[in-house]
Amino acid sequence: MGHKFPWDGRLPEKEVRVDLSFTQEQLMFRDEVRSWLADYTPREKRPSDGAAARAFDSAWQLTQYEGGWAGLAWPEEAGGRGLSLIHQLIWHEEYGRAGAPPPGFMFIALNHGGPTLIAKGNAAQKAFHLPRILRGESVWCQGFSEPGAGSDLASLKTRAVIEGDELVVTGQKIWTSYAAHADYQELLVRTDASGPKQAGITWVICDMRSPGITVRPIRTINNDYHFNEVFYDSVRIPLANVVGEVNDGWAVAQATLAFERGTAMIPHQMALSRELDELTALAKSIPAPSGSGTAWERDDIRTRIATARAEVYALKAMTYGAISRGQRDNVPGAEGAIVALYHGELAQRVQRLALDIIDDDLLDRDSARGEWIGRYLDAFKYTIGGGTSQVRRNIIAERVLGLPREKALN
Amino acid sequence: MVDLLPSDEQNAIQQELVNFLSLEMPVDRLHQGDVTDGIDALIELGWLGLALPEQAGGAGAGLADEAQAFRAFGEALVSPAAFATVLAAHLSVGLGDEGRARAILEGDARVGLAVPAAKAGECYLIAAQQADLLLMVDKGCLALIPAPDVVDRVACDPLDGTVDLQRAVLGSGGPVGEGLAEAEYDRFLVLLAAYQLGVAEAALRTAVEYSKLREQFGRPIGAFQSIKHLCADARMRTEAAQFQTIYAGLASQDGHEDARAQALSALIVAEEAAILNAEAAIQIHGGMGFTDECTAHLFLKRARLMSRLGGGRACLLDKLAALS
Numbered sequence: 001m002g003h004k005f006p007w008d009g010r011l012p013e014k015e016v017r018v019d020l021s022f023t024q025e026q027l028m029f030r031d032e033v034r035s036w037l038a039d040y041t042p043r044e045k046r047p048s049d050g051a052a053a054r055a056f057d058s059a060w061q062l063t064q065y066e067g068g069w070a071g072l073a074w075p076e077e078a079g080g081r082g083l084s085l086i087h088q089l090i091w092h093e094e095y096g097r098a099g100a101p102p103p104g105f106m107f108i109a110l111n112h113g114g115p116t117l118i119a120k121g122n123a124a125q126k127a128f129h130l131p132r133i134l135r136g137e138s139v140w141c142q143g144f145s146e147p148g149a150g151s152d153l154a155s156l157k158t159r160a161v162i163e164g165d166e167l168v169v170t171g172q173k174i175w176t177s178y179a180a181h182a183d184y185q186e187l188l189v190r191t192d193a194s195g196p197k198q199a200g201i202t203w204v205i206c207d208m209r210s211p212g213i214t215v216r217p218i219r220t221i222n223n224d225y226h227f228n229e230v231f232y233d234s235v236r237i238p239l240a241n242v243v244g245e246v247n248d249g250w251a252v253a254q255a256t257l258a259f260e261r262g263t264a265m266i267p268h269q270m271a272l273s274r275e276l277d278e279l280t281a282l283a284k285s286i287p288a289p290s291g292s293g294t295a296w297e298r299d300d301i302r303t304r305i306a307t308a309r310a311e312v313y314a315l316k317a318m319t320y321g322a323i324s325r326g327q328r329d330n331v332p333g334a335e336g337a338i339v340a341l342y343h344g345e346l347a348q349r350v351q352r353l354a355l356d357i358i359d360d361d362l363l364d365r366d367s368a369r370g371e372w373i374g375r376y377l378d379a380f381k382y383t384i385g386g387g388t389s390q391v392r393r394n395i396i397a398e399r400v401l402g403l404p405r406e407k408a409l410n
Numbered sequence: 411m412v413d414l415l416p417s418d419e420q421n422a423i424q425q426e427l428v429n430f431l432s433l434e435m436p437v438d439r440l441h442q443g444d445v446t447d448g449i450d451a452l453i454e455l456g457w458l459g460l461a462l463p464e465q466a467g468g469a470g471a472g473l474a475d476e477a478q479a480f481r482a483f484g485e486a487l488v489s490p491a492a493f494a495t496v497l498a499a500h501l502s503v504g505l506g507d508e509g510r511a512r513a514i515l516e517g518d519a520r521v522g523l524a525v526p527a528a529k530a531g532e533c534y535l536i537a538a539q540q541a542d543l544l545l546m547v548d549k550g551c552l553a554l555i556p557a558p559d560v561v562d563r564v565a566c567d568p569l570d571g572t573v574d575l576q577r578a579v580l581g582s583g584g585p586v587g588e589g590l591a592e593a594e595y596d597r598f599l600v601l602l603a604a605y606q607l608g609v610a611e612a613a614l615r616t617a618v619e620y621s622k623l624r625e626q627f628g629r630p631i632g633a634f635q636s637i638k639h640l641c642a643d644a645r646m647r648t649e650a651a652q653f654q655t656i657y658a659g660l661a662s663q664d665g666h667e668d669a670r671a672q673a674l675s676a677l678i679v680a681e682e683a684a685i686l687n688a689e690a691a692i693q694i695h696g697g698m699g700f701t702d703e704c705t706a707h708l709f710l711k712r713a714r715l716m717s718r719l720g721g722g723r724a725c726l727l728d729k730l731a732a733l734s
Binding site: 017018019020021022023026086089280302303305306307309310311313314315316317318320321323324325327328335338339341342390392393394396397398400401402403404405406 | 411412413414415416417419420472474475618621622629630632633635637638639641642643645646649650651652653654656657658659660661664666671672674675676678679724727728730731734
């Protein structure tokens with residue numbers, strides 16, 4: 001009996017089906033990346049001190065630039081490589097596998113400042129800044145959040161008044177990582193307070209050496225000082241530093257987001273996977289928190305690790321899924337909030353589990369397994385920074401599922 | 411090239427199935443006491459043979475395509491007999507018995523499910539009233555046994571009242587062929603995950619639709635963050651289940667080294683998504699959710715029923731841990 005298939009028995013060709021394989025060219029690219037990283041990845045540990053860490057990050061960026069690996073996601077006309085999302089995926093996977101250091105001080109310049117200039121900057125701004133960023137010569141920081149404008153960023157109040165061909169800025173920013181060692185800042189200021197809050201914002205490049213800027217470090221729960229308060233007392237910034245139009249800064253800031261098409265989570269996913277491997281090995285080698293045998297022999301510990309393993313696999317599949325979406329849509333959808341939420345919550349669960357395992361070393365950060373204490377504390381950044389888990393849930397509910405938006409009270 | 415989203419062509423095929431199911435087998439049918447399992451119609455249209463080889467009467471598609479079909483089966487709460495039928499056909503092919511595979515795919519040999527009961531030698535039969543063959547599932551071991559080898563059947567009071575359940579005693583007859591079931595275990599895991607993914611998605615859809623319609627305090631309850639966050643977490647779980655299931659299907663299809671771990675992970679996250687999303691759907695429906703006439707509990711009960719097939723969460727986690 002011949003079946004009457006509703007689609008006439010024809011299945012789609014291989015090229016137009018879900019796929020998990022890499023092309024020959026992509027596999028060769030992977031080999032090239034792997035062998036370059038094997039030769040050039042810094043062997044020494046990244047310093048923890050600010051000035052030394054900046055010098056280290058800068059040198060590593062220059063090495064990548066000289067090797068032809070700077071600005072992989074940037075278009076070629078901006079001095080980048082203009083690589084496809086899959087090639088970027090391969091780079092990040094190999095980068096993580098090689099244990100190469102995070103971009104650190106270079107992060108904002110490469111992932112926020114640079115991309116914003118590429119999307120909205122004028123010729124002079126691009127010509128001056130982009131090559132310096134790619135060569136690792138300039139460090140950028142972000143001036144978005146304020147004490148009164150966190151999740152509700154558009155309510156920011158740091159004021160800028162136009163005087164002649166300058167903006168005069170007065171106010172305060174907060175949670176500014178690397179401010180003490182930065183050359184430039186992507187700064188959002190209030191240039192018009194009369195209309196809707198999103199309408200009167202301007203995006204401007206601020207020279208961090210301008211008179212009137214004071215940086216005050218903030219100690220984190222993890223005892224480090226990478227983020228800061230920044231105070232502006234009549235800081236004069238040339239109008240030529242405005243990116244896009246005055247009062248159009250909200251749209252300029254959104255343009256940066258269009259740059260991110262699913263690749264941002266890959267380094268985080270790689271790092272978490274590696275940490276879970278370490279934690280599994282640790283559980284197999286240390287005594288159980290109570291009783292006999294190793295931690296791994298305890299059912300509760302083992303099943304929590306296995307659960308995390310399944311979820312870390314799922315996180316990887318989700319990043320591949322995000323890249324699959326990115327290949328279709330030029331402007332990223334709100335679905336990006338889903339994988340960010342999943343990662344943040346999962347990263348915290350893994351670190352919580354680690355502290356339940358290290359037990360005897362729990363009190364002492366200098367102990368043999370004391371590094372897990374810092375990782376545990378640091379993991380809160382994944383559910384707070386760049387959008388809290390709660391804000392991400394709102395975004396998923398309203399923009400992915402279409403639930404009614406909550407009206408703002410102000 | 412890496413792409414975990416179905417193409418337009420694949421979506422078109424999927425849409426055919428979804429359209430058919432929503433027309434012929436809407437979930438509401440289960441409220442109206444519809445006890446037909448729909449196997450004849452699915453066989454007639456060829457959906458159960460999607461990934462069976464052509465010489466056995468199938469269409470020769472891969473596991474990833476087959477998983478997409480099972481996702482639609484889960485959304486429509488298609489009878490577990492469909493799962494039994496497809497797996498039994500694959501097992502028969504694996505045993506070199508294409509004749510039996512063909513008989514199964516043509517509806518001449520009906521297949522039900524059997525899982526072990528607490529008492530040794532006893533088992534539960536699921537959707538097996540008219541079965542000629544039983545797909546026996548025990549903590550990941552699959553075997554086909556002739557239905558007459560199971561005796562002393564008694565009716566039970568089932569958790570999922572929309573699927574027939576009997577308790578019975580295993581006879582002395584052995585399985586039909588030995589040893590090849592292992593080869594189909596990844597497929598078993600991925601298709602079960604896909605079914606649970608479908609349940610999770612349908613439960614989420616029910617919850618979201620109700621959140622938009624139901625008004626309290628002068629606005630839709632979906633405007634409140636407490637409800638939004640329940641829905642957002644449910645959506646996050648379907649995202650994880652969706653991509654992990656597709657990934658696992660492709661990893662198995664392409665013979666990746668970690669295919670088993672990927673398939674176990676798919677079922678672990680998909681099963682959790684199905685159960686937790688259905689629970690959330692009941693909670694969001696409030697008093698209505700506590701009633702039989704609401705759809706939400708049907709998703710929860712089916713998710714729980716299907717979770718027995720994989721051996722339960724602890725069993726899956728043990729298997730995954732053993733691979734770590």
